[in-house]
Amino acid sequence: MKVAVDVGHGYTKGLSESGKRVLFPSLICPATSDLDLGPLASSHSTTVQWASQAPRVYWVGENARLQATSLFGSEKASDPLTRDLTVIAASRLIHATDALPHSATLAVGVPLTWYGRERQALQHALLGTVSIDGQSFDIADVQVFPQGVAAILSALPxxxxxxxxGLVDIGYRTTDYLVVQVNESGLPTLVPGLAGSWEQGIHNALLTVAAHIEQQWRVVYAPHELAKATTIMVRGHEIMVSAEIRQASAQLGASLTAKLQTVWAPILPRLKTLYLVGGGVEAMSQHVGGMPIQIVPDCQWANVKGYLAAMGPSVP
Structure with missing residues (x-):
């Protein structure tokens, strides 16, 4: 079975070749032991055990929202939390079918500028047999793709x-940008010098809002807690924050637009289409340097759909 997983710094997305999807916040932390508190016990935990290794017990996704911090490491291969979050998502896709496969081919991705140093290490880290809550499967092959490049494969009709x-992928922590040249045969080729990543994304806008909340109300909210928030609770009172989040997002969009106008100055007016994908598309205005943008349908899933497409069709 082929499955693709995109562990973003904000959300983890998974897609199988059968069309099954999973989506949950990229939050994971070790689960602490609970007393027998019955209905007051902590949320459901997830146990991950790799072959010949001790089991690890986690709270994952919404169950970890109050305890976990966002995954920000750039070296995904050496981070056991990122590795285990990846296989938890893969397991939810694989175990959704009645006939469990003995092995799976897994496709994942990393930001464009991390690709060269992370690809082989990430492949090695994810290979092997793993058990999730007692259900085992073998990851026989791992394919790693650069974000943005995968997204353009799913964006181009x-x-x-x-x-x-052109394509801009605005994520939680990073923003990837690239330009491809499509030839007469319809095949895209990356244009050297016009692609890269910035460590700037929706997190920056939420960090600004979190700092303002702490300064004004003397209460601490983590940026990931504000990702979907319209209000916060402060000493028994509900406070609206949606306007502040929109303003901070607009400032992020203006900053990214200015950077794109600089790095793409010679090529921007010559683009046929400028595609926008990722969870942060709402931060951008409708134009970049006079060039209209086109938000790709299902834009949060563009990369993971690209990973799956890049693996090619299954062989019967």
């Missing part, structure tokens, strides 16, 4: 006409 196409 069939029979795309030749020309230059």
């Amino acid at each position: 069939r029979n795309t006409s030749p020309g230059l196409y």
Whole structure:
């Protein structure tokens, strides 16, 4: 079975070749032992055990929202939390079917500028047999793709006409950008010098809001707690924060737009289409340097759909 997992710094997305999807916050932390508190006990935990290793017990996703911090490490291969979050998502896809496969092919991705140093180590880290809550499966093959490049594969429609196409992927922590040249055969090629990553994303806007909340109300909220918030609770009172989040997001969008206008100055007016994907698309305005943007449908899933497509069709 082929499965693709995108462990973003905000959300983890998973997609199988059968079309099954999983989506949950990229939050994971070791689960502490609870007393027998019955209905007051902590949320359901998840146990991960790799072959020949001791089991690890976690709270994951919404169950970890109050205890966990966002995963920010750039070295995903050496981070056991990122590795285990990846296989938890893969397990939810694989075990959703009635006939469990003995092995799976897993596709994952990393930001564009991390790809060279992370690809082989990440492949090695994810290979092997793993058990999730007592259900085992073998990851026989791991394919690693650069974010953004994968997204453009899912963004470009069939029979795309030749020309230059740009893509911006605004994530929780990073923003990837690239330009491809589509040839007469409809095949895209990355244009050197016009692709890269910035360590700037929705987290920056939420960090600004969190700092303002702490300064004004003397209460601490982590940025990830504000990701979907419209209100917060302060000493028994509900406080609206949606306007502040929109303002901070707009400032982020203006900053990214200015950077794109600089790095793409010679090529921006020549683009046929500028695609926008990722969880942070709402931060951008409708134009970049006069070039209209096109938000890709299902934009939060563009990378993971690209990973799955890049693996090619299954062989019967």
